[in-house]
Amino acid sequence: MKLYSKGAWRGGDESIEVINPFDGQIVDTVPRATAQDVEEAIESAQRGAGDMKSLTGYERFEILSRATALLRQRADEIARTLSLEEGKPLAEALFEVDRSAQTLELSGEEAKRLSGEVLPLDGGKGVKNKLGFTLRVPCGVIAAIAPFNFPLNLVCHKVGPAIAAGNSVILKPASDTPLVSLKLVEILLEAGLPPLGISCLTGSGSLIGEKICSDPRVRKISFTGSKEVGERICAVAGIKKVTMELGSNCPLVVLPDADLDEVANLAVSSAYTNAGQVCISAQRLIVMESVREALIETMKPKVEALKVGDQLLEETGIGPMVRKSDASRVESWIQEAVGDGAQLVCGGERDGALMQPTLLDVATPDMRVCREELFGPAVSVMSVSSIDEAIRLANDTEFGLSAGLFTKDIDAAMRFAREVDSGNIHINWGPLWRTDAMPYGGMKGSGMGKEGPKYAIEEMTEMKSVVIHSK
Known part of the structure; x- marks a missing residue:
């Protein structure tokens, strides 16, 4: 052209x-x-x-x-x-x-x-x-x-x-x-x-x-x-x-009263759409320790069911990343996190520009996958013991574009909306949501x-x- x-x-x-x-x-x-x-x-x-x-x-x-x-x-x-x-x-x-x-x-x-x-x-x-x-x-x-x-x-x-x-x-x-x-x-x-x-x-x-x-x-x-x-x-x-x-590094917080099957479905769609190449992808999953293991068990088969391949085929759920070099970078960040103590629940493999959707557990805030913008198909789980700790971790980033919280507690939801420094706040949904008429921008x-x-x-x-x- x-x-x-x-x-x-x-x-x-x-x-x-x-x-x-x-x-x-x-x-x-x-x-x-x-x-x-x-x-x-x-x-x-x-x-x-x-x-x-x-x-x-x-x-x-x-x-x-x-x-x-x-x-x-x-x-x-x-x-x-x-x-x-x-x-x-x-x-x-x-x-x-x-x-x-x-x-x-x-x-x-x-x-x-x-x-x-x-x-x-x-x-x-x-x-x-x-x-x-x-x-x-x-x-x-x-x-x-x-x-x-x-x-x-x-x-x-x-x-x-x-x-x-x-x-x-x-x-x-x-x-x-x-x-x-x-x-x-x-x-x-x-x-x-x-x-x-x-x-x-x-x-x-x-x-x-x-x-x-x-x-x-x-x-x-x-x-x-x-x-x-x-x-x-x-x-x-x-x-x-x-x-x-x-850019961004979006948190998704899960409190103990959340519907874990709903959280798993929306976390998967929020993390892996467009091979994770979305600035409002869920990158950090901040979960109350009491439900962390159950949520990972619920998410794992859903992540493993995502088919990676030719983007023109109907059965493909995740296509290639836009460049092979980007997929290689994501792979190296995942390997670095595992070397620093994170546990690989599933995924982590790469074939050219194709990156398998990845779920990491036992991540820590100092890991690159939790600090910088990954822009790839991986999500890292961190556990917390209180809403105060969850809000602190959600704000522990230089970015502030979108954040999500799952809870039935209206007081916790309002605290999250007021105290999390993000231009878009989603209650009972993942951070990856936008309708085109809404005001959209970051902090x-x-x-x-x-x-x-x-x-x-x-x-x-x-x-x-x-x-x-x-x-």
């Missing part, structure tokens, strides 16, 4: 191979964008920002509504492409395409609801005969930098609100998974988006991503990825608005700002205060 910039599809002098992580076969190639491509994309995005701003909210709603319908029409084709380039099972890819359509649909609805408020100026001492109100206006040029793990829906969470708010967008997809982003651009253009309203540059984040983010003509950055890259972007961004959706090292179309639009607009002075 070609990249899209300056209102046209373009090739390049060098290309990047997009690889199926299961068998190493080339799915397609994309151009390797250059610094000159970035310069031209920013110049055209500035002109495109004027085109986008001139559209009414209803016109932007119509574009996104047509794009939603086109995405649903092409769901099977796009899901297969997504599965091939990312490695997630086809059923998960189809689910992601459906969610992506909902995200565009929600963004379109919000385009009709951009509003300000009347300001109570006469609440100020000595203020009379003044009428004040606010206006929301587009930021201008938005940089949307997306990760590989949800290469369509997380792109829609950036591009959809940016369009709804009247901005132009420079989209930089992950180098491993650029194809569905390019297909989304095809759909948006077919739906009537102004040709300069979007660019999609494929290539190295260290080269083109940094150049995009450091340019003062880019007025807003929306980034999803690692904490290390997020910190680098913030360092070079200068004075502009940023939303950072960064501490997990980032700043919120996604969800309504909330992202607030981040992608500027507020003006208007005061009318009368005699």
Whole structure:
């Protein structure tokens, strides 16, 4: 496929191979964008920002509504492409395409609801005969930098609100998974988006991503990825608005009154979906000692029943990780934990990019699998003796994106909600849950700002205060 910039599809002098992580076969190639491509994309995005701003909210709603319908029409084709380039099972890819359509649909609805408020100026001492109100206006040029793990829906969470708010967008997809982003651009253009309203540059984040983010003509950055890259972007961004959706290390706490079969089912889905390559995967299972052994016995057969293999086969529950090197890293972290005293309950084997779902017991907070973001199909069990200890361990991390608790004790649930430092708190569910309309974002090292179309639009607009002075 070609990249899209300056209102046209373009090739390049060098290309990047997009690889199926299961068998190493080339799915397609994309151009390797250059610094000159970035310069031209920013110049055209500035002109495109004027085109986008001139559209009414209803016109932007119509574009996104047509794009939603086109995405649903092409769901099977796009899901297969997504599965091939990312490695997630086809059923998960189809689910992601459906969610992506909902995200565009929600963004379109919000385009009709951009509003300000009347300001109570006469609440100020000595203020009379003044009428004040606010206006929301587009930021201008938005940089949307997306990760590989949800290469369509997380792109829609950036591009959809940016369009709804009247901005132009420079989209930089992950180098491993650029194809569905390019297909989304095809759909948006077919739906009537102004040709300069979007660019999609494929290539190295260290080269083109940094150049995009450091340019003062880019007025807003929306980034999803690692904490290390997020910190680098913030360092070079200068004075502009940023939303950072960064890493995590999500805890799932289990108290003695929980339904252990329900916990086991939801812990498995929270830990191993997309081969664990989800920033809100359950990574640390913090369990009261009185039920720890029973929970592990309940979970073990469920984990062992997960079939690992070719993501396009219907029976596959876990596909390959996106890169062989990532699977090798996860394997080494597991081996390191076992060497430090953790017990391997099941899993732990690797074949290329395929990593067997792994359950570790007797983990300790100082182990890397419990301290850093694993981003792979393994969960580590730690035991505690009180809710106080459970909350302390849940907070014993630099991250704070999502956390879950299973209990029937409303007092314990409310304590957990108030005291755990996490942007998303789930009671009687795992941390891996999100509906696309909700505000979504982290605390501490997990980032700043919120996604969800309504909330992202607030981040992608500027507020003006208007005061009318009368005699």
